[in-house]
Amino acid sequence: MGRTHLSGHAYEHVAAELRGAILDGDLPPGTRLPRHADLARQHGVSEIVIRQAIDDLKNAGLVETRGRGGTWVRRRPPVRRISSRRYLADLAPQAEPGTSFTHDQGIAWSQYRLDVAYRWIDADERLAGLFEVATGSRVLERRFVFYASGVPAQVSRPCLLAADVEGTPVADPRNEPWPGGTISQLRTLGIEVDDITESVETRMPTPEETQALRIAPGVPVFAITRLMLAAGRVVEVADPIVIPGDRAILDYQITLRPPPP
Template sequence: MVAEELRRRIEAGAIPAGALLPPESALVQEFGISRGTAREAIATLRAEGLVVTEHGRGTYARPQHPVRRLSADRYRPNAVHASDLPETSLRADVRLDEVSATPTLARLFGVAAGTPLLQRRVLFWAHGVPEQLAISNYLLSVVAGTPLTDPTPEPWLSSITTQLSSIGINVTKIRELVRARMPTAEEASALRLLSGVPVLALTRRTYSREQIIEVANEIVLPADRAEIEYEILPT
C-alpha cells in the first residue's frame, strides 16, 4: 500500500524528479506502519528505478531524462546518428587507434585473428548528457588513407552509411544484434548511470556486398533513456 501510494505520487508529479521523499518517521506517522515496512516500501521503489538513495541526502525521486528513439531510419543516407535530435545539440568525444583483431572481432568480421583494424571509440553527448558509447572497427586495408583515419573532421555525426559512401563504399546490408545487460564500471561512469540501470548493447555488422567492412562491438545505450523501433515488412 505504501509503495503504491508513493509510486502514484511520483508518477503524478506530486513528488517531482529530484524531490526528497518523506523520511521514514513521516511515513510511519502518515500510514501507521513500522519503520521496517517503510524501509521495504522504499526498497521496492528503488528496485523499480523510481527513487535513488544517497548517503547524507536521503531518498529522492529519480531524475527522468528524455527518451531517445532509434529507428532503422538512422541508417538512411545523410541521417545524423540520432535521427530524433537536432545536430546542433550533439557532440562527441572521439579516440582513433590502430588495433589487431581479437578472436571475437575476427569471428565477427570473418577474418584471421590479428588482422589490422581501425578502431573508433566515440562517446556521444546530447544536450550535455552522455547518451551513447560506441566502439566501431573497420578493416584497415579498406579505410587506410581515407578521411576515416584522419581525426581532423571528427566527430562524424552522420550515419555509418553516409560515412562509408563518402569514401566510395556502397553499404548493401546492416545486421544488428541487440541484448540487455548490466553495464561495466567503465560504461556506468562514462554514461553517468545510476546504480541498477541496465544498458542496451548493440553489435552491428556493416556489409558492402558480401564483405563485412565495419563491426561495432558494441554500441551501448542507457536502457532508461533509449528505445529501439523496428519496421518489419513480411514477404
C-alpha cells in the same frame, strides 16, 4: 502514503509503495522525499528499513540523493523511439550537418557532442569472426560517447578494418564528429554500405557504462551488435552499441514483398 502492512522484507514493501507513488505521478520528478525519520513514522518501520528502501529506488534509477540535501525523485530523460530505418538519415542529402543519432534525438548539430578515443588493435576471435577475417587482423577500434544537449545518451565501439581506412582521413579522430557518420566516412573511400544487420540483447550495464551514461546500476541497457556490409563484405562492426533501457524504444519495420514470378 499510509502505514505499510508488513510481511516478508519490510524494505521491499516500503520501496514498492514509494515506487508506485513515483510511477503514478503522486511524487513527480523533482519532488523531495520526506526525511528518513518522517518516512519511518509513516510506515511504522525503522530508519534502517527506510535507508534500504531508498537504496532500492536509487538502484532502479527512480531517486537520487544529493548529499545533505535529501532524496529527490529523479528527473527522467524523455524516451526516444529508435527506428530500424534511422540510417536513411545518413544517406539522404543534408541541409545541415547531422547523423542518424541527431535524427533519433531530434537535436541540431550544435546540440550534439561526441567524445572519441581511437586505437589500433589486433582483432580477437570474436571481432575477427564478425568481420569474417583472420584472427589478429589489424583493426581501428573507436570508442564513442554520444551526448544530446549535454546528456550522455549512447556509447559504442565501432571498429573498421585497417585495410580499408589506415592512412585516410577516416582514421583521424580530429575529424569527428563526421556528418553522415560511418556511412558517409566509408563513402569517401569508395565503399558504399548497402546492408546493415543488428542483433539486440538486454543486460545490466558494466561499471564503465554506468559511469559513462550516468545511469543507476539497476537500470538495464540495450546492447546492440551492428554489422555494416558493402557488396556482401563486412566493413564495420559496432560491438556493442549501448543505450539505456529507460530512455529508448526500439522500432523495427519489416517490409514483406512477394517473390518475383
